[in-house]
Amino acid sequence: MIEKLASLLVLVPVLPLLAAAAIAVTKRPHRQRASTLAIGAMGLSCLIAVSAFLAIAGAPEERLVRNFDWLHIGNTTIQLGWMLDPLSAAMAAMVSFVGLLIFIFSKGYMAHDENYTRFFGFLALFGAAMLGLVIANSLLLLFICWELVGLASYLLIGFWFHKPEAAAAAKKAFITTRVGDMGLLLGMVWLHAATGTLTFYTEGGEGCLQAGALDSLGAAGLTARLIAPATLIALLLFCGAAGKSGQVPLHVWLPDAMEGPTPVSALIHAATMVAAGVFLMARVFPLLEVGAAMHGESHSVVTPALTVITWVGAFTALFAAFIAVAQNDIKRILAYSTVSQLGYMFLGLGAGGVAVGMFHLLTHAFFKALLFLGAGSVIHGCHEEQDIRYMGGVRRWMPVTFATYAVGMMALSGVPLFFSGFWSKDEILHAAHGWPVSHIPFLMGSLGAVLTAFYMTRQVCYVFFGPQRSREGADHGKAAHPHESPRVMTMPLVILATFAVGLGIFGTPAWPWAQSFLEGEHAHLAFGHLFSGEVLAVMGTSLVCVAFGIGAGWWFYGRQPISSAARPDALEERFTPVFVALKNRLYVDELYEATVIRFNALAARFFDVVDRWILGGAVAVIGYLVVGFAWIGRFLEDHGVNAGFDLGCRGIRRGAGAGAALQDGRVHNYLRALGIGFATLLLLMTWGCH
Amino acid sequence: MAPLHQYLLLSALLFGIGLAGVLTRRNGLITLMGIELMLNAANLNFIAFWRHSPNPEAIEGVLLTMFAIGVAAAEVAVGLALVIAIYRRYRSVNLDEVDQLKG
Numbered sequence: 174m175i176e177k178l179a180s181l182l183v184l185v186p187v188l189p190l191l192a193a194a195a196i197a198v199t200k201r202p203h204r205q206r207a208s209t210l211a212i213g214a215m216g217l218s219c220l221i222a223v224s225a226f227l228a229i230a231g232a233p234e235e236r237l238v239r240n241f242d243w244l245h246i247g248n249t250t251i252q253l254g255w256m257l258d259p260l261s262a263a264m265a266a267m268v269s270f271v272g273l274l275i276f277i278f279s280k281g282y283m284a285h286d287e288n289y290t291r292f293f294g295f296l297a298l299f300g301a302a303m304l305g306l307v308i309a310n311s312l313l314l315l316f317i318c319w320e321l322v323g324l325a326s327y328l329l330i331g332f333w334f335h336k337p338e339a340a341a342a343a344k345k346a347f348i349t350t351r352v353g354d355m356g357l358l359l360g361m362v363w364l365h366a367a368t369g370t371l372t373f374y375t376e377g378g379e380g381c382l383q384a385g386a387l388d389s390l391g392a393a394g395l396t397a398r399l400i401a402p403a404t405l406i407a408l409l410l411f412c413g414a415a416g417k418s419g420q421v422p423l424h425v426w427l428p429d430a431m432e433g434p435t436p437v438s439a440l441i442h443a444a445t446m447v448a449a450g451v452f453l454m455a456r457v458f459p460l461l462e463v464g465a466a467m468h469g470e471s472h473s474v475v476t477p478a479l480t481v482i483t484w485v486g487a488f489t490a491l492f493a494a495f496i497a498v499a500q501n502d503i504k505r506i507l508a509y510s511t512v513s514q515l516g517y518m519f520l521g522l523g524a525g526g527v528a529v530g531m532f533h534l535l536t537h538a539f540f541k542a543l544l545f546l547g548a549g550s551v552i553h554g555c556h557e558e559q560d561i562r563y564m565g566g567v568r569r570w571m572p573v574t575f576a577t578y579a580v581g582m583m584a585l586s587g588v589p590l591f592f593s594g595f596w597s598k599d600e601i602l603h604a605a606h607g608w609p610v611s612h613i614p615f616l617m618g619s620l621g622a623v624l625t626a627f628y629m630t631r632q633v634c635y636v637f638f639g640p641q642r643s644r645e646g647a648d649h650g651k652a653a654h655p656h657e658s659p660r661v662m663t664m665p666l667v668i669l670a671t672f673a674v675g676l677g678i679f680g681t682p683a684w685p686w687a688q689s690f691l692e693g694e695h696a697h698l699a700f701g702h703l704f705s706g707e708v709l710a711v712m713g714t715s716l717v718c719v720a721f722g723i724g725a726g727w728w729f730y731g732r733q734p735i736s737s738a739a740r741p742d743a744l745e746e747r748f749t750p751v752f753v754a755l756k757n758r759l760y761v762d763e764l765y766e767a768t769v770i771r772f773n774a775l776a777a778r779f780f781d782v783v784d785r786w787i788l789g790g791a792v793a794v795i796g797y798l799v800v801g802f803a804w805i806g807r808f809l810e811d812h813g814v815n816a817g818f819d820l821g822c823r824g825i826r827r828g829a830g831a832g833a834a835l836q837d838g839r840v841h842n843y844l845r846a847l848g849i850g851f852a853t854l855l856l857l858m859t860w861g862c863h
Numbered sequence: 864m865a866p867l868h869q870y871l872l873l874s875a876l877l878f879g880i881g882l883a884g885v886l887t888r889r890n891g892l893i894t895l896m897g898i899e900l901m902l903n904a905a906n907l908n909f910i911a912f913w914r915h916s917p918n919p920e921a922i923e924g925v926l927l928t929m930f931a932i933g934v935a936a937a938e939v940a941v942g943l944a945l946v947i948a949i950y951r952r953y954r955s956v957n958l959d960e961v962d963q964l965k966g
Contacts, residue, residue, distance in 0.1 A: 833965075834965075836964070836965055837962055837965040838961070838962030838963055838964040838965030839958065839959055839961075839962045839965070840894075840958050840961070841886065841889070841894075841958055841959065844885055844886060844894075845886055848882060848885075848886055
């Protein structure tokens with residue numbers, strides 16, 4: 174059964190791919206067919222992925238690989254393939270399930286868009302690429318899908334390309350992630366050079382993540398007392414992961430990516446694609462662990478690569494949480510929140526291993542997709558208004574959206590016990606607490622948790638409470654107040670909210686099923702763990718953080734209803750300089766504008782000058798030389814060859830004219846010539862005989 | 864019987880008169896007459912040489928001359944027809960005006 178499912182797993186990405194191809198040739202008016210194809214293909218994929226997940230849930234130590242030869246180049250054979258293991262099954266199930274819900278939501282959200290067919294085509298393409306990415310058993314296949322999801326992300330961010338901001342955001346996303354992907358590509362090439370294969374696992378143990386290859390990678394540097402190649406390769410791969418997952422300093426594209434349609438933000442820029450970086454790190458975790466020094470009782474492994482990942486994650490988690498506090502666009506707040514949560518995932522992965530990071534990834538996917546779809550529902554209900562200052566009081570008109578959004582908000586903030594976000598974030602803080610290198614990431618994570626609770630409370634107060642504050646001069650006749658979204662949009666919200674709550678029970682310290690599953694072990698129920706001192710201490714800390722964050726949020730924004738959109742922000746009144754700096758996103762974009770982009774522009778101008786004047790000059794000189802030679806050739810031709818030829822022709826013509834003149838048509842002249850000739854002949858014969 | 868050289872001289876005289884007529888006169892008819900004279904000079908030569916040949920009983924000399932006269936008659940018919948055609952086209956028999964075949 175499980176063998177058969179492992180073979181069938183290839184259909185999971187192939188079905189949406191076929192759907193994308195079919196939609197690509199579907200005409201624009203056939204809207205229904207396009208969405209049905211996409212949703213149907215995703216539904217089938219979801220079915221297969223969930224069956225595979227359930228099958229392997231019973232045997233988490235299994236890893237089934239299906240490899241095939243793709244290319245033969247000289248003596249090198251390049252294999253591609255897919256695999257069924259807990260990590261890929263969990264990801265495939267999550268991606269296809271969340272994707273399916275978001276596809277359904279899009280049917281309502283995009284109902285009035287004229288490019289509905291194109292939208293579903295791109296969505297299906299994205300689904301195919303993302304599912305291919307998660308089941309890939311080869312770094313090369315993973316990379317191909319990685320770039321394809323980047324492409325789909327580019328196409329979907331720029332879906333409304335007639336808006337200049339959307340077109341610019343799409344380019345920014347594509348180029349920024351490309352910076353990271355350069356590292357990924359280099360790491361991949363190096364890995365291939367060092368191990369001779371890019372296949373992760375093979376049945377014969379020759380894969381690049383299996384013992385043989387890893388030993389050689391670790392050993393090469395240790396003997397020379399240098400950094401092991403494994404570390405450098407891992408860091409290069411992490412560059413790609415940081416670009417895709419919006420880690421500082423490559424986070425700038427993710428908030429701008431919110432220019433795309435909201436379901437896209439939910440699917441690509443919250444739940445799935447941005448988490449691909451974390452997934453990549455989880456997938457190559459054996460590589461990150463090479464040369465680990467075990468530290469006493471804690472099960473943390475510490476390597477240079479993991480240390481870097483932990484620090485980058487912790488810094489990003491805090492940095493983005495700060496910026497999120499001062500944003501006014503409902504989607505931008507969530508975008509910075511996503512950056513911050515991805516930082517948490519890296520922090521968890523670096524400090525606590527695959528399971529810790531991945532569990533947060535899975536829970537985050539559900540509640541962040543929920544929040545984004547909720548935001549989409551609010552935007553839809555408020556007639557495309559995105560600025561939270563102009564919303565207010567939406568709770569009264571959109572009860573379902575409000576209820577589900579509140580669930581998502583509490584899950585993200587980490588409200589204890591009943592919400593999945595609490596358990597997964599707690600797990601990360603626990604891992605950070607036990608990290609032997611430093612306690613600072615733990616403090617950063619805790620402060621980030623306070624800020625997370627704070628900015629989510631602020632957002633909810635602005636959007637759902639207080640009086641309605643619509644824009645001055647808005648069209649009041651058309652719609653006086655917001656309206657609830659149709660069922661096709663609220664139903665996915667409800668399902669996602671259920672998961673945002675329910676997933677938590679699979680990851681409590683008492684029964685860490687998800688963690689064990691991801692580590693390839695069976696879980697054991699042990700309530701004792703829940704009450705061990707360290708766990709309680711960390712849980713207490715996070716409880717205090719959340720309570721403090723929500724309390725502060727309520728104090729600033731909820732206590733007195735926000736009466737008018739023009740009123741400055743409660744924090745802005747008290748801490749103006751800080752708030753302005755945060756509102757301007759700590760000037761990172763401006764910094765890049767002034768450094769990297771200016772440098773790039775200067776370099777471009779320099780090379781333009783080189784190209785135009787030096788290379789172009791050389792080309793022009795060669796061109797002129799050729800033209801000169803051609804001119805000389807033409808001159809010779811005109812005045813030498815042609816003139817000679819013309820002279821010959823003229824001579825022939827003149828001779829012919831003279832000959833023709835002899836033939837003057839007068840019969841007497843002919844006769845005269847005949848007579849003279851005859852006489853001459855006669856004379857010759859008369860005297861010539863003697 | 865007169866000696867041969869007298870015949871030949873007469874024949875040469877006739878030929879010369881004919882040739883002179885052909886070369887000097889512009890009129891197509893007179894040119895034709897000159898040609899007839901030259902032909903008849905040749906005929907006279909044939910007859911003279913036949914009479915002074917070793918066997919004058921043979922018929923060849925007369926026969927050849929009869930042929931030449933027949934051919935000359937045909938030639939004159941053609942020539943006169945040409946002259947008439949030229950006259951119809953050019954309203955003239957002056958051969959110097961008929962030079963359309965010049966190169």
